[in-house]
Amino acid sequence: MYKSVIVGTGPAGLTAAIYLARANMNPLVIEGLEPGGQLTTTTEIENYPGFPEGIMGPELMDNMRKQAERFGATFVNGWVKTVDLEKRPFRLEVDGKGEIITETLIISTGASAKYLGIPGETENVGRGVSTCATCDGFFFRNKELIVVGGGDTALEEASFLTRFASKVTVVHRREELRASKIMQDRARSNPKIDWALSKTPLEVIAGERGVTGLKVRNNVSGEEEILDAGGVFVAIGHHPNTDFLKGQIETDENGYIVTVPGTSMTNIPGVFASGDVQDTRYRQAITAAGTGAMAAMDSEKFIDSLENN
Numbered sequence: 001m002y003k004s005v006i007v008g009t010g011p012a013g014l015t016a017a018i019y020l021a022r023a024n025m026n027p028l029v030i031e032g033l034e035p036g037g038q039l040t041t042t043t044e045i046e047n048y049p050g051f052p053e054g055i056m057g058p059e060l061m062d063n064m065r066k067q068a069e070r071f072g073a074t075f076v077n078g079w080v081k082t083v084d085l086e087k088r089p090f091r092l093e094v095d096g097k098g099e100i101i102t103e104t105l106i107i108s109t110g111a112s113a114k115y116l117g118i119p120g121e122t123e124n125v126g127r128g129v130s131t132c133a134t135c136d137g138f139f140f141r142n143k144e145l146i147v148v149g150g151g152d153t154a155l156e157e158a159s160f161l162t163r164f165a166s167k168v169t170v171v172h173r174r175e176e177l178r179a180s181k182i183m184q185d186r187a188r189s190n191p192k193i194d195w196a197l198s199k200t201p202l203e204v205i206a207g208e209r210g211v212t213g214l215k216v217r218n219n220v221s222g223e224e225e226i227l228d229a230g231g232v233f234v235a236i237g238h239h240p241n242t243d244f245l246k247g248q249i250e251t252d253e254n255g256y257i258v259t260v261p262g263t264s265m266t267n268i269p270g271v272f273a274s275g276d277v278q279d280t281r282y283r284q285a286i287t288a289a290g291t292g293a294m295a296a297m298d299s300e301k302f303i304d305s306l307e308n309n
Helices: 011-022 037-041 057-070 133-140 152-161 181-188 285-307
Strands: 002-007 028-031 074-077 080-084 090-094 098-107 111-113 144-148 167-172 193-197 199-207 210-218 224-228 231-234 238-240 271-273
Touching (some): 002 011, 011 028, 011 057, 011 285, 028 098, 037 057, 098 285, 133 231, 167 199, 210 231
Parallel strands (some): 002 028, 002 098, 028 074, 098 271, 144 167, 167 193
Antiparallel strands (some): 080 090, 090 098, 111 238, 199 210, 210 224
């Protein structure tokens, strides 16, 4: 029986582990197939406080893990197959580890960026392909960039990238955009934004130094061409990693866990959520870490209330 189990080892899960371990709660942290989360696929991080020269994503995650281990957190590598949240203690079936029982559960499984699934895409992540303009835009000063997508997120990222890029081209497979009118008006009035509508991405083109362009097909004429660019930002949404919960917890229409505003509490007492799995807006390492601290403190208070009753 554990007092607290944390599922996920991104900034949220590891911060929760640090806080709980320092509180002598001896948390168990369950790592998935990608320990460290999305930051392990990120190169240099320059906007995380405390690192004036920047730090590599994998190094930051490794440091967080070592800090949690130093205070007594334990880690197991495995995939959570099923959970039973009907009553406390909660039960988790972990692939290769059997059943794990806990009084409280912190879900920090994050959200995975959706990719196009075209050649040259995933192998060039960190070499010119990105899913986060806020994270990586600074590295593309004075370059021509492409943003793929037609929703609010795509146009927000395109507008943000014009702070750094010489030109940003929005590529969308339809003639009509899904974005709200106010976002479309704002983007269309930006002189640095060009449009490549009714064009389907086919392949990310890259050389020795990284991305050089995007091959697209004109959906009207059928012709193919290569749009030159020093970077391709994929902005077609994220998928929260909540499938393993199988509807046992309240989520929004997109699968993000709903928390009580200002807390990490879910609709199930003793179950808390932190990081991108419940954040549809910011999705930054620093905000994930903050909600991880909140989840740890909420979990500790919950345990205290049980022991005092």
